[in-house]
Amino acid sequence: MVLGLGAYLGVEAGMLPANADGKPSRLERWAARTSLRTTLEREAPKGPNPLPLDDANLIAGIKLYAANCAICHGASEGKPSNIALGVYQKPPQLVKDGVEDDPEGVTYWKVAHGIRFTAMPAFGKALEDRQLWQLTLFLKHMDGLPPAPQRVWKAVKSEATSSS
Numbered sequence: 001m002v003l004g005l006g007a008y009l010g011v012e013a014g015m016l017p018a019n020a021d022g023k024p025s026r027l028e029r030w031a032a033r034t035s036l037r038t039t040l041e042r043e044a045p046k047g048p049n050p051l052p053l054d055d056a057n058l059i060a061g062i063k064l065y066a067a068n069c070a071i072c073h074g075a076s077e078g079k080p081s082n083i084a085l086g087v088y089q090k091p092p093q094l095v096k097d098g099v100e101d102d103p104e105g106v107t108y109w110k111v112a113h114g115i116r117f118t119a120m121p122a123f124g125k126a127l128e129d130r131q132l133w134q135l136t137l138f139l140k141h142m143d144g145l146p147p148a149p150q151r152v153w154k155a156v157k158s159e160a161t162s163s164s
């Protein structure tokens with residue numbers, strides 16, 4: 001009760017930062033990362049990607065990425081857009097700082113459910129399950145695409161950046 005009142009007064013007094021251009025505190029980072037990790041251990045699918053690794057699925061994943069993700073996670077040249085620069089937490093520019101090493105079930109879960117306390121949206125309502133796995137397939141193989149998907153990927157343009 002006292003703790004609750006203290007927290008309430010603290011928030012009322014503006015002690016909880018409300019801006020998006022600061023750096024997250026260690027406590028905030030720890031709480032967010034720990035709850036994400038435990039949720040992933042419990043909920044992320046454990047098996048392999050149910051879709052075959054072929055050009056059609058990779059290209060479908062690239063097109064979905066261009067339409068839904070490049071605005072925050074960047075295109076193949078890895079230049080953050082104006083939106084990416086202003087978002088709290090920073091969205092990783094996936095071409096440089098990708099998720100190729102993560103289990104596909106983990107990436108699938110993040111794309112389907114989003115990441116709380118960050119700008120990472122949940123796409124599970126907007127996209128079909130098959131599309132979520134196509135995105136996952138592309139992210140898993142982004143650094144080693146076969147020639148045809150690689151051409152499609154190179155043609156994806158960055159969104160507005162500070163120099164354009």
Ligand code: HEC
Nearest residue numbers: 068069072089090091099107110111115118119120121135
């Ligand atoms: C509005 C901005 C925004 C959009 C659009 C967005 N994301 Fe994210 N995404 C983020 C942010 C911010 C993070 C980092 C969250 C964190 O710090 O844990 C993130 C994290 C991720 C991660 C985890 C990265 C890692 O290193 O663990 C994956 C995977 C991901 N996004 C995939 C996608 C995909 C696929 C799409 C499109 C279908 C997408 N995101 C669209 C903002 C966005």
